[in-house]
Amino acid sequence: MTDYSMEVIPKPKEGTAAVFSWSGEKGKFAVIKGEGNDNYICGACGNVICQNVNRGQIINLVIACPNCGSYNILKGT
Numbered sequence: 824m825t826d827y828s829m830e831v832i833p834k835p836k837e838g839t840a841a842v843f844s845w846s847g848e849k850g851k852f853a854v855i856k857g858e859g860n861d862n863y864i865c866g867a868c869g870n871v872i873c874q875n876v877n878r879g880q881i882i883n884l885v886i887a888c889p890n891c892g893s894y895n896i897l898k899g900t
């Protein structure tokens with residue numbers, strides 16, 4: 824299991840990126856869960872956004888943290 828810190832970016836302009844945002848209750852939890860070996864962590868608040876995913880599984884996706892609302896992308900993939 825490896826933890827990767829994600830990179831916080833400004834809110835993407837409408838239509839320029841695929842954004843996964845959570846519309847439910849806010850809190851510290853993962854919005855994407857898989858069966859892999861890696862965790863991806865919000866670069867702003869440390870919340871685990873993606874739990875047990877495979878490296879390379881989530882590409883070109885901006886994910887809004889359900890805890891703090893920051894927009895995160897993966898570094899170096």
Ligand SMILES: [Zn+2]
Pocket residue numbers: 865866867868869870888889890891892893
């Ligand atoms: Zn966060």
